[in-house]
Amino acid sequence: MTEERIDGSGGAGEAIELLRELIREGCVNDGTPSSGQEIRNVRVLQRFLADAIALGRIETQVLESAPGRASLVARVRGTDPDAPALGLLGHLDVVPVDPDGWTRNPFGGELIDGEVWGRGAVDMLYLTAAFACVLREVALAPRPPRGDLVLLAVADEEAGSDLGMHWLVREHPEAVRVTEALSESGGMRMGRHVAIEVAEKGSAGRRLVVRGKPGHASIPFGATSAAYRMGEVLQRLEAVMPAAQLGELWNAFVDARIDDSELAERLRDPVRLDAALPQLGGIAGYAHAVSRITISPTVVRAGAAHNVIPGSASIDLDIRTLPGTSDEEVDELIAAVLGPLADEVEIRRLRGWAATGSRSDTPLFAAIKRAIAEVADAPTVPIMAAGGSDARVLRELGIPAYGFGLLAPGWSYERYREGVHGNDERIDLTSIELSMAALRSIVSERIG
Numbered sequence: 001m002t003e004e005r006i007d008g009s010g011g012a013g014e015a016i017e018l019l020r021e022l023i024r025e026g027c028v029n030d031g032t033p034s035s036g037q038e039i040r041n042v043r044v045l046q047r048f049l050a051d052a053i054a055l056g057r058i059e060t061q062v063l064e065s066a067p068g069r070a071s072l073v074a075r076v077r078g079t080d081p082d083a084p085a086l087g088l089l090g091h092l093d094v095v096p097v098d099p100d101g102w103t104r105n106p107f108g109g110e111l112i113d114g115e116v117w118g119r120g121a122v123d124m125l126y127l128t129a130a131f132a133c134v135l136r137e138v139a140l141a142p143r144p145p146r147g148d149l150v151l152l153a154v155a156d157e158e159a160g161s162d163l164g165m166h167w168l169v170r171e172h173p174e175a176v177r178v179t180e181a182l183s184e185s186g187g188m189r190m191g192r193h194v195a196i197e198v199a200e201k202g203s204a205g206r207r208l209v210v211r212g213k214p215g216h217a218s219i220p221f222g223a224t225s226a227a228y229r230m231g232e233v234l235q236r237l238e239a240v241m242p243a244a245q246l247g248e249l250w251n252a253f254v255d256a257r258i259d260d261s262e263l264a265e266r267l268r269d270p271v272r273l274d275a276a277l278p279q280l281g282g283i284a285g286y287a288h289a290v291s292r293i294t295i296s297p298t299v300v301r302a303g304a305a306h307n308v309i310p311g312s313a314s315i316d317l318d319i320r321t322l323p324g325t326s327d328e329e330v331d332e333l334i335a336a337v338l339g340p341l342a343d344e345v346e347i348r349r350l351r352g353w354a355a356t357g358s359r360s361d362t363p364l365f366a367a368i369k370r371a372i373a374e375v376a377d378a379p380t381v382p383i384m385a386a387g388g389s390d391a392r393v394l395r396e397l398g399i400p401a402y403g404f405g406l407l408a409p410g411w412s413y414e415r416y417r418e419g420v421h422g423n424d425e426r427i428d429l430t431s432i433e434l435s436m437a438a439l440r441s442i443v444s445e446r447i448g
């Protein structure tokens with residue numbers, strides 16, 4: 001990458017400026033319905049695309065699920081109805097910041113020493129900006145594409161997508177119709193490989209309810225505080241780790257990331273894996289998470305008044321499942337973890353979603369692999385994400401959806417994880433350039 005290309009034609013100059021504008025709007029989504037106000041970033045994108053819209057090359061729709069919670073759908077029509085309709089799925093919202101933890105203004109969009117700073121720079125405004133730039137290039141090209149290219153610039157990803165993708169596919173299925181899609185969570189380096197998300201874990205939250213015998217706290221004899229029962233349950237949850245369940249994506253991860261063949265062999269063995277985890281350094285948490293169902297107690301409740309022994313208590317569990325895990329299996333796993341305590345615990349199901357995955361033998365995934373080989377001279381490794389993204393909403397409809405991005409060498413998976421939602425979030429211009437180059441290649445192969 002030369003300096004000239006960074007600001008020159010064919011580079012990423014427009015994407016960089018657009019990214020800075022999107023950051024400055026600060027569409028912070030704190031989970032409350034009136035936060036986010038993504039309409040402001042919709043306006044930024046409308047201005048950016050205005051020339052192509054005026055020429056009739058892009059059809060746009062602004063779809064608002066609640067006041068200010070707007071998403072923009074921008075479609076370049078293809079000439080061949082049988083060609084793929086490629087979706088570029090980027091969210092417009094960002095998570096809140098802790099301003100004390102930042103050394104720069106998190107909403108300044110400053111460009112310092114070759115990096116754009118600000119909340120959302122990595123997650124995922126740099127991609128949303130790159131998607132919009134490539135859409136505009138395709139729209140203004142002398143010849144229209146074969147297939148549709150569709151920018152889905154959406155609200156509310158960071159708070160579960162009820163006011164974004166879930167609402168859009170339910171209320172406006174024709175507007176958001178695509179046959180395949182790229183979204184976030186890709187481009188991190190794993191060894192010499194570039195990681196691309198093809199699957200995401202599911203969520204199967206549970207509330208455990210335990211009961212005791214209430215009484216006045218001044219006369220505890222004869223009463224049984226539910227808080228004691230809760231403590232026993234928590235101790236079991238901490239002591240018992242669900243066993244590893246290894247699949248194809250696990251083996252691909254080990255092959256890509258672990259050079260030491262002896263360590264790799266232990267990691268492929270579900271019995272010896274756990275003892276090997278501490279040797280993995282910064283990637284151990286990811287390896288632990290994607291090799292099993294995880295259970296994390298998050299909210300514990302017992303008692304309402306200082307002088308009353310609580311008769312019941314509850315523990316909410318954040319449980320992340322693997323592809324194919326059923327609700328019954330989750331309940332059985334909890335019972336197994338609780339062991340002798342299981343009979344005393346009521347298990348209630350909280351809202352969740354199934355793990356999703358797209359196959360890695362589709363034409364779109366082949367195009368991603370070719371583009372990464374061409375632009376970064378690196379092989380691609382398909383990975384499972386521990387968390388969730390909007391890609392799953394499309395996968396649930398049977399539409400292949402992959403993470404995208406092509407970050408510069410040095411962007412390990414752990415650096416990416418720390419950058420996302422962390423302090424001093426920022427992205428280098430080389431990563432934006434690489435991502436743009438790979439995206440152009442994919443778009444031209446699939447619909448050009």
Ligand SMILES: [Zn+2]
Pocket residue numbers: 091123124157184389
């Ligand atoms: Zn994101």
